[in-house]
Amino acid sequence: MTQTAIPSGPADRRASRRVLIQHGERKIWVGGDAPVVVQSMTNTDTANAIETAIQIRDLARAGSELVRLTVDRPESAEAIPYIRDQLDKMGVDVPLVGDFHYNGHTLLQDYPECAKALSKYRINPGNVGKGAKRDTQFAQMIEVAARHDKPVRIGVNWGSLDQALLARIMDENAVRDNPWTAQQVMYEALITSAIENAQRAEELGLARDKIILSCKVSGVQDLIAVYRELGKRCDYPLHLGLTEAGMGSKGIVASTAALSVLLQEGIGDTIRISLTPEPGGDRTKEVVVGQEILQTMGLRKFTPMVIACPGCGRTTSTTFQELADNIQTFLRDQMPEWKKLYPGVEAMNVAVMGCIVNGPGESKHANIGISLPGTGESPAAPVFVDGAKVATLRGERIVEEFQEIVLNYVKKNYSKEYV
Numbered sequence: 001m002t003q004t005a006i007p008s009g010p011a012d013r014r015a016s017r018r019v020l021i022q023h024g025e026r027k028i029w030v031g032g033d034a035p036v037v038v039q040s041m042t043n044t045d046t047a048n049a050i051e052t053a054i055q056i057r058d059l060a061r062a063g064s065e066l067v068r069l070t071v072d073r074p075e076s077a078e079a080i081p082y083i084r085d086q087l088d089k090m091g092v093d094v095p096l097v098g099d100f101h102y103n104g105h106t107l108l109q110d111y112p113e114c115a116k117a118l119s120k121y122r123i124n125p126g127n128v129g130k131g132a133k134r135d136t137q138f139a140q141m142i143e144v145a146a147r148h149d150k151p152v153r154i155g156v157n158w159g160s161l162d163q164a165l166l167a168r169i170m171d172e173n174a175v176r177d178n179p180w181t182a183q184q185v186m187y188e189a190l191i192t193s194a195i196e197n198a199q200r201a202e203e204l205g206l207a208r209d210k211i212i213l214s215c216k217v218s219g220v221q222d223l224i225a226v227y228r229e230l231g232k233r234c235d236y237p238l239h240l241g242l243t244e245a246g247m248g249s250k251g252i253v254a255s256t257a258a259l260s261v262l263l264q265e266g267i268g269d270t271i272r273i274s275l276t277p278e279p280g281g282d283r284t285k286e287v288v289v290g291q292e293i294l295q296t297m298g299l300r301k302f303t304p305m306v307i308a309c310p311g312c313g314r315t316t317s318t319t320f321q322e323l324a325d326n327i328q329t330f331l332r333d334q335m336p337e338w339k340k341l342y343p344g345v346e347a348m349n350v351a352v353m354g355c356i357v358n359g360p361g362e363s364k365h366a367n368i369g370i371s372l373p374g375t376g377e378s379p380a381a382p383v384f385v386d387g388a389k390v391a392t393l394r395g396e397r398i399v400e401e402f403q404e405i406v407l408n409y410v411k412k413n414y415s416k417e418y419v
């Protein structure tokens with residue numbers, strides 16, 4: 001029997017146009033052959049400019065390449081240029097995206113400085129207005145975007161689907177020989193809303209390469225079905241995200257399950273993970289999860305990865321968990337600085353293993369690895385660098401000494417003068 005090689009890796013990215021989102025010298029491309037972009041959204045009151053600017057800075061430092069913020073009332077629109085200015089003064093050049101609903105046409109027209117300071121607008125066609133006003137108000141927003149040369153995301157959400165369009169698709173379905181299910185009608189309404197509004201925006205003068213689409217739903221299977229079909233029917237870049245994903249592990253797992261399937265099929269040009277933060281929780285978590293989805297799938301590299309075993313009955317002390325946690329945090333905290341000083345460091349792997357069973361083996365596969373002593377083993381932790389044992393750590397200062405080895409490795413292997 002002839003054996004064929006086992007294929008690996010994601011499908012080629014779906015062909016889409018490239019959209020440029022820009023602030024000053026900072027250019028973010030979405031679509032085409034550009035890497036999948038990670039974005040996030042603030043949850044502060046935009047009118048509170050200082051608090052919002054600080055959160056945007058934190059999201060950008062965590063790695064968010066675009067940050068969206070709601071523009072819901074005149075006070076928010078007024079705050080936008082001030083927020084932009086504060087960020088520029090802090091050296092934060094992340095492009096800002098304004099999220100508009102209901103009154104976007106008024107705000108964009110009445111606050112031209114807001115319209116200018118934003119790098120992209122998000123328009124939800126289900127929340128633009130009703131009846132005859134709908135077309136006029138949509139046209140007003142597109143006209144502002146075209147005048148300021150800003151890209152737009154036509155962002156459909158099933159929680160705010162255009163009811164007139166849904167009624168039309170239901171009527172069309174009623175006369176079918178074999179009517180679709182309610183779920184299929186919903187899918188069709190979401191996709192039609194996105195594509196028809198994009199076409200309308202083009203007719204109104206917005207360039208084709210200024211349009212990104214999204215159709216967000218909260219069910220994993222629904223999201224996969226909708227985006228597979230949306231991807232077939234148009235070549236606009238697609239913004240992926242499971243809306244209202246939820247809190248904690250549920251939100252992370254649901255987002256990962258949905259996005260991984262689509263990304264593996266080459267669908268999706270930018271992602272946002274819509275996590276509900278725990279009370280007082282850190283908003284940057286959604287950025288970390290987005291990056292980790294892309295990095296663990298091998299689509300992008302953001303930060304050195306820690307490979308750690310789960311631990312078992314052979315690891316009865318907490319040293320192992322503490323070291324794994326400490327190293328992961330240490331690596332992520334260093335990245336804003338390391339990105340500038342040590343190009344390529346994001347590809348580094350560090351193994352932190354709990355005992356001799358898989359410890360030395362896994363550590364040898366990583367750039368740097370440590371195999372901690374399991375229960376009953378002699379209290380020594382061999383360290384491996386590029387597959388070779390270089391040291392054995394003992395005593396109270398294992399964590400600090402291991403960190404030092406990692407830092408020396410980074411300086412030696414990724415300093416600009418060495419690469």
Ligand code: SF4
Binds near residue numbers: 314353
């Ligand atoms: S490497 Fe050792 S401690 Fe870690 S899971 Fe395997 S047997 Fe348990």
